Amino acid sequence: MTAPKQAPRWRIYALEAWYQFLMVLREPAFAIPTLLFPLIFYLFFGVVMGAGSFSAAAPTYMLATYSVFGVMGPSLFGFGAGLAMERDSGVLLLKRTTPMPAAAYLLAKVAMAIAFGAAVVLGIFLLGAHGAGVVLYRWQWFALAGVVLAGVIPFCALGLAVGAWSRGRAAVAITNLVFLPMAMLSGLWIPITIFPAALQDIANVLPAYHQAQLALKIIDMDGGQTTLLHVSVLGVQSLAYLAVAAFGFRRAGTGAVSIHPGGTS
Amino acid sequence: MSEPSVARLSGVTHRYGSVVALEEVDLEVRRGEVLAVLGPNGAGKTTAIHLLLGSLPVQTGRATVFGQRPDAPGVRARRGAMLQISGVPDTLTVGEHIDLFRAYYPTPVPASDLLAMAGIEGLEGRRFGKLSGGQKQRVMFALALCGDPQLVFLDEPTAGLDVEVRRGLWEEIRRHRESGRTTVLTTHYLEEADALADRIVVLHRGRVIAEGAPSTIKSRTAARRVRCVTRVTGDAVTSVPGVVRSETRGQHLEVLTSRPETLVRELLDRDPDLHDLTVVGAGLEEAFLALTRESDEPGPVR
Numbered sequence: 001m002t003a004p005k006q007a008p009r010w011r012i013y014a015l016e017a018w019y020q021f022l023m024v025l026r027e028p029a030f031a032i033p034t035l036l037f038p039l040i041f042y043l044f045f046g047v048v049m050g051a052g053s054f055s056a057a058a059p060t061y062m063l064a065t066y067s068v069f070g071v072m073g074p075s076l077f078g079f080g081a082g083l084a085m086e087r088d089s090g091v092l093l094l095k096r097t098t099p100m101p102a103a104a105y106l107l108a109k110v111a112m113a114i115a116f117g118a119a120v121v122l123g124i125f126l127l128g129a130h131g132a133g134v135v136l137y138r139w140q141w142f143a144l145a146g147v148v149l150a151g152v153i154p155f156c157a158l159g160l161a162v163g164a165w166s167r168g169r170a171a172v173a174i175t176n177l178v179f180l181p182m183a184m185l186s187g188l189w190i191p192i193t194i195f196p197a198a199l200q201d202i203a204n205v206l207p208a209y210h211q212a213q214l215a216l217k218i219i220d221m222d223g224g225q226t227t228l229l230h231v232s233v234l235g236v237q238s239l240a241y242l243a244v245a246a247f248g249f250r251r252a253g254t255g256a257v258s259i260h261p262g263g264t265s
Numbered sequence: 266m267s268e269p270s271v272a273r274l275s276g277v278t279h280r281y282g283s284v285v286a287l288e289e290v291d292l293e294v295r296r297g298e299v300l301a302v303l304g305p306n307g308a309g310k311t312t313a314i315h316l317l318l319g320s321l322p323v324q325t326g327r328a329t330v331f332g333q334r335p336d337a338p339g340v341r342a343r344r345g346a347m348l349q350i351s352g353v354p355d356t357l358t359v360g361e362h363i364d365l366f367r368a369y370y371p372t373p374v375p376a377s378d379l380l381a382m383a384g385i386e387g388l389e390g391r392r393f394g395k396l397s398g399g400q401k402q403r404v405m406f407a408l409a410l411c412g413d414p415q416l417v418f419l420d421e422p423t424a425g426l427d428v429e430v431r432r433g434l435w436e437e438i439r440r441h442r443e444s445g446r447t448t449v450l451t452t453h454y455l456e457e458a459d460a461l462a463d464r465i466v467v468l469h470r471g472r473v474i475a476e477g478a479p480s481t482i483k484s485r486t487a488a489r490r491v492r493c494v495t496r497v498t499g500d501a502v503t504s505v506p507g508v509v510r511s512e513t514r515g516q517h518l519e520v521l522t523s524r525p526e527t528l529v530r531e532l533l534d535r536d537p538d539l540h541d542l543t544v545v546g547a548g549l550e551e552a553f554l555a556l557t558r559e560s561d562e563p564g565p566v567r
Contacts, residue, residue: 005372015365089353098370
């Protein structure tokens with residue numbers, strides 16, 4: 001009787017990821033901002049205004065930074081807002097009573113962030129190459145895509161920390177408060193070299209800044225800090241976010257959130 | 266696996282900060298029965314369920330399911346649950362949710378059987394967010410049965426549903442009962458416990474105050490409803506021994522009491538003109554109120 005009969009693991013992981021993807025794709029409040037905003041921003045600032053305005057290099061620079069922006073969105077929102085809302089709705093608690101491995105749930109969100117991020121990056125690359133005349137070596141296109149997509153690691157970890165510590169609708173607001181200012185202060189919209197020195201210093205503690213610098217290195221447009229520095233900061237920060245998330249979950253007791261003391265028990 | 270008990274709480278005390286949700290609770294779920302855990306809001310029903318689901322850690326005492334820890338992997342695969350505050354994402358269809366939950370279990374029930382068992386045939390293509398409240402509960406019921414569980418927890422399965430829809434869902438739960446599985450149901454609808462359960466455990470303020478077959482609970486309290494037209498007011502009889510509750514409805518005085526003879530004698534003494542007197546056996550609702558009153562002396566029960 002105790003023979004550990006189990007459902008095939010790979011199937012749980014695959015279905016969990018597929019349905020996570022479908023679920024998010026059908027949610028306009030998520031799909032539109034994360035898929036369309038980076039593309040529209042790039043089209044406007046990179047292609048239309050960038051071509052010929054303040055610098056001929058602008059469309060190329062923005063190709064890298066808006067791609068980072070495009071990967072950051074689904075990572076942060078999938079984990080931050082998505083997790084908090086699924087916790088509030090009780091579905092997370094329900095799933096925790098089933099044999100579903102917790103990792104399947106988390107990896108499904110990472111897979112969703114990669115899929116959405118890849119779609120945005122592809123769109124930006126097409127706009128850049130065909131709309132703004134960005135010319136890169138073939139290896140640069142691939143390297144850029146790879147580096148930018150690796151951003152799901154720090155961004156998902158950050159999103160998880162936000163999701164672990166916030167509830168429902170507040171999580172959407174908090175995610176936005178992390179997402180938009182960080183994008184700007186990290187130089188994802190316009191180069192931070194335009195900012196006052198004090199603001200430029202802030203960028204050094206932001207994961208999006210380091211992620212963008214790694215991407216810009218590939219096209220030789222970074223600020224000159226070492227790869228090791230960027231990778232170290234991102235690695236340490238990712239671990240720190242995961243620790244913060246783990247602490248948050250422990251405090252909330254995985255999903256026991258729906259039991260309110262003295263309330264409807 | 267021949268032990269009669271499939272799940273058990275022994276000497277369980279659970280606190281949320283300074284609020285005591287359960288106090289020294291012993292609860293046994295026997296193989297094949299439908300057990301109703303009955304009690305008002307805040308009685309500790311959901312806490313008890315979540316201890317048996319392993320989604321709350323046991324603070325004091327012991328919780329076992331199939332003789333193991335409630336969160337053991339082997340337990341999860343043989344258990345299903347319908348939680349009180351739970352929905353699934355709105356943007357996936359009924360069929361997709363069922364497909365996903367079936368994948369979690371080693372021996373899932375065929376999807377078409379699940380749709381039939383929950384009475385939601387034809388809804389598989391509909392998105393969860395587009396369903397009515399009753400349909401959503403049926404979907405949650407189907408998800409609880411996905412893994413062909415031997416033990417099913419239904420935490421207030423019909424809370425917030427209107428009477429018609431509630432009775433519809435009872436039919437599904439009754440049919441499920443005939444399959445010989447063990448079911449634990451929490452409810453504050455006494456009618457629901459009476460209609461569905463083989464055995465009732467009454468929880469009140471975190472303690473088990475009564476336990477037994479629905480008929481046993483009724484006979485233990487033997488509550489009667491006395492109804493008559495009289496000038497004696499409801500307030501005036503609350504001090505009569507045995508009186509649980511009294512109220513005036515139109516020109517009638519209605520009193521719930523465990524000692525109808527004492528009350529009637531008292532009423533006739535105070536008002537010789539009393540007429541239209543009836544004494545009827547009370548349902549489970551009254552029995553429950555009486556039980557609640559026993560363990561909760563001061564103050565009237567709402």
